[in-house]
Amino acid sequence: MQAFLPPLRPPGALAEKDFIKRCVRCGQCVTICPHKSIILPSFLGRHRGQPIIDPHKKPCYLCMLCPPSCPTGALDPTLSDLTRVRMGQAYIAKDRCHNYAQTGIMCMTCYDRCPLRGQAVVLAMGLNPHMTTACVGCGICVYVCPVAAVTVVPAHASWIPPFAEQIKPSPRKGEG
Ligand code: SF4
Ligand code: SF4
Numbered sequence: 156m157q158a159f160l161p162p163l164r165p166p167g168a169l170a171e172k173d174f175i176k177r178c179v180r181c182g183q184c185v186t187i188c189p190h191k192s193i194i195l196p197s198f199l200g201r202h203r204g205q206p207i208i209d210p211h212k213k214p215c216y217l218c219m220l221c222p223p224s225c226p227t228g229a230l231d232p233t234l235s236d237l238t239r240v241r242m243g244q245a246y247i248a249k250d251r252c253h254n255y256a257q258t259g260i261m262c263m264t265c266y267d268r269c270p271l272r273g274q275a276v277v278l279a280m281g282l283n284p285h286m287t288t289a290c291v292g293c294g295i296c297v298y299v300c301p302v303a304a305v306t307v308v309p310a311h312a313s314w315i316p317p318f319a320e321q322i323k324p325s326p327r328k329g330e331g
């Protein structure tokens with residue numbers, strides 16, 4: 156159920172149970188993030204004070220400054236290739252998306268703004284966006300979609316939004 160989803164963590168976060176143990180709540184990642192994407196929540200029970208990203212407020216722009224700033228390895232300090240980030244997976248609710256729902260508005264916003272355009276988001280017939288397994292879960296599409304059609308499910312969660320368009324395998328080089 157969605158209520159038990161783990162939070163969206165910054166790039167390079169260890170698997171959730173290891174991350175919780177390793178993160179010492181120092182806030183180094185928060186300080187270094189130039190986009191103020193990372194929040195240390197004062198709620199979330201025992202997870203209080205450990206970094207999360209709320210893409211509805213501010214997504215991750217994949218500048219890759221935070222992983223090496225972590226002094227404990229809760230964020231993998233060797234991670235520098237943004238295509239290897241696995242924060243989560245984006246899904247589109249077809250019944251909300253302008254293009255699938257044929258509202259008369261043609262929208263390319265998630266495709267245009269995705270840092271992995273053509274890999275993480277591809278367009279079918281030049282129109283309908285599909286998320287693929289190359290998605291890194293940065294949440295930019297969530298932030299920019301004008302009709303709140305996109306959800307990012309954090310890594311390691313087993314839940315998939317029931318209304319979501321199924322993700323596709325990432326395109327091979329030269330496709331998409
Ligand atoms: S990768 Fe950059 S934008 Fe993303 S959370 Fe880390 S410091 Fe912020
Ligand atoms: S599809 Fe969305 S969450 Fe995935 S990489 Fe692109 S902008 Fe980020």
Ligand code: SF4
Binds near residue numbers: 252302
């Ligand atoms: S930004 Fe939203 S409405 Fe626009 S194409 Fe993407 S999912 Fe559809």
